[in-house]
Amino acid sequence: MKKGFLHNFYQHNGRVLGTALLVILTFWIGVLIILPQLSMLDYSLREYLPSGQVGEYTLKNYRHLVYGAEGASDPYNYVDLKVFTRTIVAAICVTIFNLLLCYPIAFFLGQVAKGMKLRIFAMLLIIPYWINEILRAFALKIIFGATGMINAVLIGMGILDEPFDFIRADIALYAGLGYAYILLMVFPMYNVIESLDHNQIEAARDLGAPWWRIHWRIVVPYAKPGISSGCTMVFMLSAGALAAPQILGGPSSLWFTQIIYQWFNDGGNWSQGAAYAIVLLVSCIIIVLAFMKMFKVNMGDIGK
Amino acid sequence: MSAGVGVNLENLWIRFGDFVAVRDANVNINGGDFFSFLGPSGCGKTTILRAVSGFLDPSEGNVLIGGNNMAGIGPNKRPTALIFQNLALFPLMKVWENITFSMEIKGASAKERRKRADELLDMIALPGQGDKLPSELSGGQKQRVAIARALCAEPDVLLLDEPLSALDLKLRQHMRTELREIQKRVGITFIYITHDQSEALTMSDDIAVMKAGVIDQIGNGKTIYNDPSTSFVASFVGENNVFRGTVKKIIGNEALIETNRSGDLLTRISTANQGKMKVGDDAMMFIRPEALSIAPRGTQGDHFVTAQVTNEEFEGNSFNIFMEGEGGKEIKVALPNLGQSFESHKGEPLTLEYEVHNAVSLPAGELATE
Numbered sequence: 262m263k264k265g266f267l268h269n270f271y272q273h274n275g276r277v278l279g280t281a282l283l284v285i286l287t288f289w290i291g292v293l294i295i296l297p298q299l300s301m302l303d304y305s306l307r308e309y310l311p312s313g314q315v316g317e318y319t320l321k322n323y324r325h326l327v328y329g330a331e332g333a334s335d336p337y338n339y340v341d342l343k344v345f346t347r348t349i350v351a352a353i354c355v356t357i358f359n360l361l362l363c364y365p366i367a368f369f370l371g372q373v374a375k376g377m378k379l380r381i382f383a384m385l386l387i388i389p390y391w392i393n394e395i396l397r398a399f400a401l402k403i404i405f406g407a408t409g410m411i412n413a414v415l416i417g418m419g420i421l422d423e424p425f426d427f428i429r430a431d432i433a434l435y436a437g438l439g440y441a442y443i444l445l446m447v448f449p450m451y452n453v454i455e456s457l458d459h460n461q462i463e464a465a466r467d468l469g470a471p472w473w474r475i476h477w478r479i480v481v482p483y484a485k486p487g488i489s490s491g492c493t494m495v496f497m498l499s500a501g502a503l504a505a506p507q508i509l510g511g512p513s514s515l516w517f518t519q520i521i522y523q524w525f526n527d528g529g530n531w532s533q534g535a536a537y538a539i540v541l542l543v544s545c546i547i548i549v550l551a552f553m554k555m556f557k558v559n560m561g562d563i564g565k
Numbered sequence: 566m567s568a569g570v571g572v573n574l575e576n577l578w579i580r581f582g583d584f585v586a587v588r589d590a591n592v593n594i595n596g597g598d599f600f601s602f603l604g605p606s607g608c609g610k611t612t613i614l615r616a617v618s619g620f621l622d623p624s625e626g627n628v629l630i631g632g633n634n635m636a637g638i639g640p641n642k643r644p645t646a647l648i649f650q651n652l653a654l655f656p657l658m659k660v661w662e663n664i665t666f667s668m669e670i671k672g673a674s675a676k677e678r679r680k681r682a683d684e685l686l687d688m689i690a691l692p693g694q695g696d697k698l699p700s701e702l703s704g705g706q707k708q709r710v711a712i713a714r715a716l717c718a719e720p721d722v723l724l725l726d727e728p729l730s731a732l733d734l735k736l737r738q739h740m741r742t743e744l745r746e747i748q749k750r751v752g753i754t755f756i757y758i759t760h761d762q763s764e765a766l767t768m769s770d771d772i773a774v775m776k777a778g779v780i781d782q783i784g785n786g787k788t789i790y791n792d793p794s795t796s797f798v799a800s801f802v803g804e805n806n807v808f809r810g811t812v813k814k815i816i817g818n819e820a821l822i823e824t825n826r827s828g829d830l831l832t833r834i835s836t837a838n839q840g841k842m843k844v845g846d847d848a849m850m851f852i853r854p855e856a857l858s859i860a861p862r863g864t865q866g867d868h869f870v871t872a873q874v875t876n877e878e879f880e881g882n883s884f885n886i887f888m889e890g891e892g893g894k895e896i897k898v899a900l901p902n903l904g905q906s907f908e909s910h911k912g913e914p915l916t917l918e919y920e921v922h923n924a925v926s927l928p929a930g931e932l933a934t935e
Contacts, residue, residue: 282702461652467618467647468718478666484658561761 272460298542305535322536341520341537348517350545351431352500355438359495360488362439363446367487368480370447371454372462388446398437398508405433405509429511437509446491453487454480489558493549496543500545517541569597569754570631570644570721572617577626579612586612588778590626594756594771599748601757601765602930604775605801605933610758613775615723617756618647630722645716647724650897652707652730656700660710661686662696667718683714688747705736712747712918716777722754729764741767741899761803766790774798776931781838788898794837799851799925801933804861806857806896807931808850808870812842819925820849821867854885854899870917870922872896874910888915 271279275353278339305323308316324388328346366386376380404410405427412424427433465475481488482517506516507517524534572594579587587609594600602610615621617628619640619859621935628635630644631897640647646667654845655663661682662669682695689709700706708728713722729737743766748755759765766786773783782794793799800807810824820834820842832850833844842848860869872888877897883899884907889894892935896916900907 314819458653460649460651460652461655463620463640464647464653464667466648467620467645469641469670470666471670474670478658478669479655498672507707 281502287387292397293538297470298560302539304532305539309530311529316532320339322533323540324444325533326537326540341517343542344515344520345517345540347514348500348541349487349548351435352546355435355442355499356492356496358435359439359442360492363443363450363491364481364484364488367447367450367454367484368476370451372457372459372480386444386447394441394504395508397441398505401433401437401440402428402509405436426511431511431514434506434509434511434514437505438502441502441505442495442498446540447493449494450484450487453484460462483554485558487555489556492552496549497545568730569595569752570620571596572600572722572754572756573627573629573632573885574613574617575629576628577613577616577623577625577628577817579609579616580624585778587616587623590780590782591598592753592773592780594761596631596754597756598770599745599757599768600629600774601759601867602773602775603759603762603765603802606760607777608775610760610775614647614756614758617722619643619725620643625795634865637722643723644720646718646720648711648715648726650726650728652711652728654711654714655706656699656745658699659695660691660697660699660702663699664695664712664713664717666714675724675732679716682713685717688716688750689713690742692927705740708732709743712744716747716751716931720753721749722756725755725757727758730761737764740925741843744768764803774802776801776933792836794835795929796849796851796927796930797933799835799849804854804899805851806854806890807894807932808852809891810848810850812844812846812848812926813845815842819921820848822848822926823892824850824861827870829867830924831854831921832926833922835927838927842926842928848926849882849929849932850924850926854897854922854923855883855901856919857896857898857917858900858919859898860916861912862916864916864918868919868921872917874913874915877907879907886910888917903919 272280272283306320308319308321310316323364326338326341329335329341344450370379370382373480392400405410406412407426409427410487411427416422416424461479461483462475466472470478501518502516503518503522506514506519510516510519517537518541519532521537524530524537528534574590574592575589577590578585584762589792590613593601602613604610604922616623617630617635618634619638619642622636635643640922644811650902655666658666661679663680665673665683668681673681679695685690686692686695689712691706693708694702694706699710702710711728729744730739739762741764743753748768756855757768758766766789769786771783771785772789774781774789776795776797782789782798786793787800788804790871793802796807799805808822808827809832810822812820812832813823815828818834818839819831821829821831823829830850857870865872872890874886876887877885878887879902880899883901886898886900888896889896896917
């Protein structure tokens with residue numbers, strides 16, 4: 262923080278508004294973000310007592326994720342660990358898929374489309390999100406179902422002989438997750454790409470660059486902050502999604518959030534659920550930071 | 566020095582919907598020349614440049630570079646390099662990467678590129694600045710990097726779209742000289758777009774003056790300045806005093822103009838209009854401020870003008886007198902400052918004299934608006 266930040270802040274906003282902003286900000290960060298997480302952390306480190314009393318501090322809940330219940334036949338908790346790994350890998354795949362899908366859209370919106378075309382295209386992207394997430398997930402379930410539109414078309418065209426089970430193959434789940442967060446990927450990228458001086462693209466072209474090279478050397482490096490904030494959001498949200506896996510997931514495929522949900526809700530074991538949730542949160546943060554390090558993105562760029 | 570590659574525009578039309586941006590342009594640019602398109606903003610000069618560089622397809626007509634028709638050839642395949650008005654340096658690449666971007670595309674090794682970048686940096690007098698980012702350079706330095714980046718592509722034709730307009734006056738004047746020197750050194754054809762007539766005059770071999778999509782005149786600086794072919798050129802290039810009237814008499818290549826306010830004045834008919842002006846035609850005659858001098862008060866004759874002095878100013882290199890002209894326009898006289906003493910004539914009538922060959926008469930037409 263720069264020296265005299267508060268002074269400048271007050272000078273800019275005035276005493277009353279400045280104080281109000283500070284109070285709101287402190288409340289938001291402190292009460293709505295930090296405190297709940299701290300209480301989750303506290304829960305996760307305490308022994309679960311059915312009577313609702315406060316238990317002793319212990320690492321038992323974390324141990325459970327790795328080694329399973331005491332006295333279990335397997336040396337490790339294979340079921341939960343597998344679901345955890347699968348969730349993370351699937352979330353990464355969804356993120357990459359979304360990135361590949363949304364980059365052309367963002368480029369089209371930011372550099373190619375003009376005026377009316379741009380507005381219509383942006384509206385087409387936004388309007389589906391007026392429908393709530395659960396409804397959208399059910400709609401996808403119907404489309405991907407055995408008697409759904411996609412199977413009907415594929416069978417009608419003679420590509421398939423009998424309906425393909427998109428739900429069991431998790432295709433419906435990935436499509437649902439991907440679709441749920443498209444806007445979160447498109448708009449940060451669009452924001453950055455839109456601010457790229459079109460002359461940069463023309464200059465590269467004039468100097469002999471083919472189109473893919475222009476993207477690789479000019480547009481993508483410039484759009485990196487947008488790409489990384491889009492990816493971060495999509496990854497975090499798909500790893501933490503609950504509705505889509507619940508509705509679109511196959512009978513055998515569990516998402517890690519579903520296990521957390523079961524601990525909290527069905528099992529009533531908040532301590533165990535909190536430990537799982539903390540593990541998911543910390544892992545996601547570590548993965549995001551690792552990717553940011555790998556692609557040399559600064560934390561400050563994310564906000565751009 | 567190579568002979569350079571010429572550029573020809575043949576019957577070039579460029580339309581955007583109903584709007585005609587360029588109307589039947591025919592230009593032959595000699596290889597190795599510094600050629601300028603000069604005109605006010607919106608006259609279509611940048612459109613022509615975009616057609617030459619390949620970013621825009623002409624509606625009709627052809628662009629030929631080195632005799633080859635460029636139709637259907639994209640900007641990345643043409644032997645041209647464009648310097649953008651805002652330079653468009655790549656902000657995330659270092660200076661040396663910027664300069665050698667065209668080599669990177671051709672697959673040159675980093676070592677080769679580094680070497681070439683250093684050579685070019687020496688040429689543009691920025692040695693050792695290769696590892697900086699463009700944002701760390703000053704305006705003039707960025708300018709030079711943009712030139713080096715374009716030259717690195719080894720184009721046959723360098724296209725410049727008002728590249729100096731963002732610089733301050735001193736630097737602009739300095740860069741003019743520098744650009745001209747670079748052009749002579751590399752010997753390739755430069756096509757330069759500008760709305761600044763002094764830029765065009767100081768740097769160019771030839772100039773095309775444009776107005777609303779039409780090329781009014783093509784010629785070297787002296788011709789454009791001394792022998793304009795339209796009233797637009799006469800009024801756009803440099804300062805000029807205009808006198809409106811009708812042709813009273815034609816004597817060879819001279820015309821006696823019966824002006825609305827200043828009596829009958831004898832002038833030279835501009836070369837392009839000789840034989841075309843007839844007695845009774847509406848005409849405009851132009852005299853440069855520096856071609857007027859003070860004569861004994863009240864002298865009568867066909868090369869004397871008498872008018873009331875409204876204002877005077879001292880500009881350093883000249884002493885300017887403003888006199889009542891026609892239609893609210895002033896007649897400006899610029900007397901060179903040779904150390905003499907200037908008498909004030911404010912509010913008095915003053916008689917001016919000019920030499921007939923310095924006054925040009927043209928068919929009445931549009932004037933450039935300031």
